[in-house]
Amino acid sequence: xxxxxxxxxxxxxxxxxxxxxxxxxxxxxxxxxxxxxxxxxxxxxxxxxxxxxxxxxxxxxxxxxxxxxxxxxxxxxxxxxxxxxxxxxxxxxxxxxxxxxxxxxxxxxxxxxxxxxxxxxxxxxxxxxxxxxxxxxxxxxxxxxxxxxxxxxxxxxxxxxxxxxxxxxxxxxxxxxxxxxxxxxxxxxxxxxxxxxxxxxxxxxxxxxxxxxxxxxxxxxxxxxxxxxxxxxxxxxxxxxxxxxxxxxxxxxxxxxxxxxxxxxxxxxxxxxxxxxxxxxxxxxxxxxxxxxxxxxxxxxxxxxxxxxxxxxxxxxx
Numbered sequence: 001x002x003x004x005x006x007x008x009x010x011x012x013x014x015x016x017x018x019x020x021x022x023x024x025x026x027x028x029x030x031x032x033x034x035x036x037x038x039x040x041x042x043x044x045x046x047x048x049x050x051x052x053x054x055x056x057x058x059x060x061x062x063x064x065x066x067x068x069x070x071x072x073x074x075x076x077x078x079x080x081x082x083x084x085x086x087x088x089x090x091x092x093x094x095x096x097x098x099x100x101x102x103x104x105x106x107x108x109x110x111x112x113x114x115x116x117x118x119x120x121x122x123x124x125x126x127x128x129x130x131x132x133x134x135x136x137x138x139x140x141x142x143x144x145x146x147x148x149x150x151x152x153x154x155x156x157x158x159x160x161x162x163x164x165x166x167x168x169x170x171x172x173x174x175x176x177x178x179x180x181x182x183x184x185x186x187x188x189x190x191x192x193x194x195x196x197x198x199x200x201x202x203x204x205x206x207x208x209x210x211x212x213x214x215x216x217x218x219x220x221x222x223x224x225x226x227x228x229x230x231x232x233x234x235x236x237x238x239x240x241x242x243x244x245x246x247x248x249x250x251x252x253x254x255x256x257x258x259x260x261x262x263x264x265x266x267x268x269x270x271x272x273x274x275x276x277x278x279x280x281x282x283x284x285x286x287x288x289x290x291x292x293x294x295x296x297x298x299x300x301x302x303x304x305x306x307x308x309x310x311x312x313x314x315x316x317x318x
């Protein structure tokens with residue numbers, strides 16, 4: 001079959017909340033507010049982690065990467081969603097859909113790996129504090145972050161290429177807010193077994209393995225905390241663990257709901273299921289990036305002190 005000659009789709013129509021105009025207005029306001037919070041919260045974290053030398057540690061390096069990723073993640077989809085909601089313009093070009101899919105999948109894959117790297121960093125810091133500067137040297141943590149970004153990009157290139165080369169035979173209505181990969185696969189008029197197989201392998205590498213690292217790290221951390229004699233040390237360590245685990249549960253839980261068990265083509269055609277997955281997709285795509293700086297850093301005394309220091313420094317220079 002000549003795939004190119006059988007793919008007549010030049011653009012896609014994103015249904016979103018078509019048919020619910022009042023709900024669209026509420027949704028627009030909520031997403032806009034959360035997007036502004038994302039930009040401000042994550043932007044502040046990036047700035048203080050760069051300009052305050054006291055935050056030049058592996059933990060804040062990873063948090064800075066996570067904040068930059070969250071800004072890129074949301075900026076690849078939220079602005080177009082807001083425009084669609086306010087102007088009622090539902091169409092997106094074929095190439096635009098591919099770009100949106102690539103960035104969404106790349107950022108999601110990278111964040112999974114970064115969360116695993118951060119759990120390992122906390123494990124070394126709490127369980128092997130004396131060896132922490134040696135194990136988590138600058139070369140090591142920069143390499144860990146670089147591997148996360150590179151792996152996420154490669155994974156997204158593979159998944160996006162396989163999805164967008166499928167023939168769609170004129171079927172271009174996506175029951176979703178975004179060009180999300182499962183929603184696009186639903187439109188294909190060809191066998192998607194290869195896509196399902198590669199998604200399953202991607203799940204193992206970018207969902208299961210990071211979760212195993214996180215689970216193993218926190219088992220050792222919990223064991224170490226329970227052996228601590230200092231009540232203050234235990235409370236501080238538990239606070240760090242609970243913050244990280246909260247984001248992990250929200251992020252991985254929603255992703256597992258959507259990707260851990262790729263559905264056969266006949267199930268992908270269920271409109272009600274597709275609409276529900278669209279709302280879940282927006283949840284982990286907007287709510288989690290908004291919570292990350294709050295849970296991880298903006299409640300952190302070091303970050304608060306760094307923000308106050310930078311503000312006072314700016315005020316003095318003015």
